[in-house]
Amino acid sequence: MIVRNRPGSGQLCCPSYFFQQPPRILIVDISPPWWSHICSSLCDALDNFLTLTSSLEGPYRLPLFGLYTVNTQLECLLPFVQVKGNLVRLRSCVEELRSMSREGCTQPLSGLFKQAVRDSVLQFKQYMRHVSVGGQTDSSSIEVSILTCRAGQAVVKQLEDGLKDTDLGSLRRLQVIHINLDHGLLEEESNQSPRNPSSPGPCDRQDSETLSMEIDLQQVENDSVTLESMFKVWLHDQSGYKEHVHLLLPPSLQDSGSDPKSSRRARPVCLKCDIQERMLSPALLPGSLDLIAKTETVLDFPLPSKGSSSQSSPPLRLVAIKVLKSEGVCESVLYGLPLIIKPTNCWQLDWDEMETSHHKFHALCHVLRSQDWFLLVRYEQPLVPDTAPSSGPLLFSYYVLQPSPSLSLLLKPVAARELLLPCHLPITSEDPPQGLLAKIQDSVSQLEVDPAFNPLSLKTSMYQHLRGLVTQRSHSYRVHRMGQHHLHLGQPSKQPRNRVRATVAPLPAPSAPKVSRPQLTMNHPHTQSICLAETEDLLEGQ
Numbered sequence: 210m211i212v213r214n215r216p217g218s219g220q221l222c223c224p225s226y227f228f229q230q231p232p233r234i235l236i237v238d239i240s241p242p243w244w245s246h247i248c249s250s251l252c253d254a255l256d257n258f259l260t261l262t263s264s265l266e267g268p269y270r271l272p273l274f275g276l277y278t279v280n281t282q283l284e285c286l287l288p289f290v291q292v293k294g295n296l297v298r299l300r301s302c303v304e305e306l307r308s309m310s311r312e313g314c315t316q317p318l319s320g321l322f323k324q325a326v327r328d329s330v331l332q333f334k335q336y337m338r339h340v341s342v343g344g345q346t347d348s349s350s351i352e353v354s355i356l357t358c359r360a361g362q363a364v365v366k367q368l369e370d371g372l373k374d375t376d377l378g379s380l381r382r383l384q385v386i387h388i389n390l391d392h393g394l395l396e397e398e399s400n401q402s403p404r405n406p407s408s409p410g411p412c413d414r415q416d417s418e419t420l421s422m423e424i425d426l427q428q429v430e431n432d433s434v435t436l437e438s439m440f441k442v443w444l445h446d447q448s449g450y451k452e453h454v455h456l457l458l459p460p461s462l463q464d465s466g467s468d469p470k471s472s473r474r475a476r477p478v479c480l481k482c483d484i485q486e487r488m489l490s491p492a493l494l495p496g497s498l499d500l501i502a503k504t505e506t507v508l509d510f511p512l513p514s515k516g517s518s519s520q521s522s523p524p525l526r527l528v529a530i531k532v533l534k535s536e537g538v539c540e541s542v543l544y545g546l547p548l549i550i551k552p553t554n555c556w557q558l559d560w561d562e563m564e565t566s567h568h569k570f571h572a573l574c575h576v577l578r579s580q581d582w583f584l585l586v587r588y589e590q591p592l593v594p595d596t597a598p599s600s601g602p603l604l605f606s607y608y609v610l611q612p613s614p615s616l617s618l619l620l621k622p623v624a625a626r627e628l629l630l631p632c633h634l635p636i637t638s639e640d641p642p643q644g645l646l647a648k649i650q651d652s653v654s655q656l657e658v659d660p661a662f663n664p665l666s667l668k669t670s671m672y673q674h675l676r677g678l679v680t681q682r683s684h685s686y687r688v689h690r691m692g693q694h695h696l697h698l699g700q701p702s703k704q705p706r707n708r709v710r711a712t713v714a715p716l717p718a719p720s721a722p723k724v725s726r727p728q729l730t731m732n733h734p735h736t737q738s739i740c741l742a743e744t745e746d747l748l749e750g751q
Contacts, residue, residue: 232273323371
């Protein structure tokens, strides 16, 4: 992938947070008859998730992955492997899981879940003892997830009883994920299982206190979208070692009293926050997805190459597919640099056609603004004649068009299902504590209220920064040229201390023969084309 498409280090969601992502082991209960009901949805979700994760650029979101199956015996389908760039092996493992037998009789597991967790921890310790993953992972702990259709409380109780005397120091988290099925299958499970307690009693809870960690129990529905979303939770920042952001508000007058001097010395109100991604940036995906206006950066719009003409390419096609209510659109699913859509002023169009186009555009903006609507559009690949059809499926990209007070529409890309990460934030209807509410309100009220935001009032010192970079490059170039000059004369150049000086002067490079160039005159009709040709040659040589 081109480096310019990678997220910059100045982004709030710093990629360095993901250097502490834990390795993961997935244990799948493939006992019949439930395996026949979850096999397709689980394998589809796991296949999609591993395909996406192994293709992501940047830091490792999922550094290492392993897979166990539990039926009448324990089997390791996939020992620890690095996920990034290992798609072929990961998909072959998913296909092997899909081919597992879906028939047979249900038998007690007799502690196989406990054995699977122990083997996972042991495999992790052995792997980290002999293999280095380049500091891209937290080498001190592992997370294990168990997928089963059995009663979740019974599995948790079985693990608590079986792992009481096990060293789980390397196990950061143990999770039991219960996949919900219909009531008929659950009744069949309860009839066939000889020992299936519904929930631990008081004595069981007292015994489970000896376990060094708590076991998380989660319930999910049996469909590929829900299971894929469950796996995508692993792509979130899992470090949790420190907060990501400190949001500083002006000092509250309640802390400093009415003295203005003491309010200046008071500390600002600090809100410690974390950053959670809402979606995966398409810029992290390698190769060209041919989504045209990704609008991640301005550099995503390259200049046409030599010999190509923008006049020969057909216009882009944006097809309206839905009308959206503005209050129902979440801004967190929109990404990238916005684009302005306005009526065309193409001089090749007939005047009446251009005027009609302006009136249509004006009418659309009026309707959207009056109804408080947005327009959902889909980009369609243009049909180019005399070209072979693509072997793969057509890719789609979606955009939202927002009307503005001016005669224009704002176009923003929309994140599709494949890029979205889980985001389940609680909505509270209760009011905050009165003391803290008054403190925060008093703090915020000290800020200046701007009725109309003007970005021209913001300064970033960018010009000074750019000038400093130019000065540094110029100084480095002069120092380099001076050193080369001294070396060509056979004299050692002045160098800082603690550095080894050159003892042998390099051989002088043969001088290139001078090429005579035609004399340029400002009035010559071909002057501009010659200058452009020389500029292109220089750019190609860099």
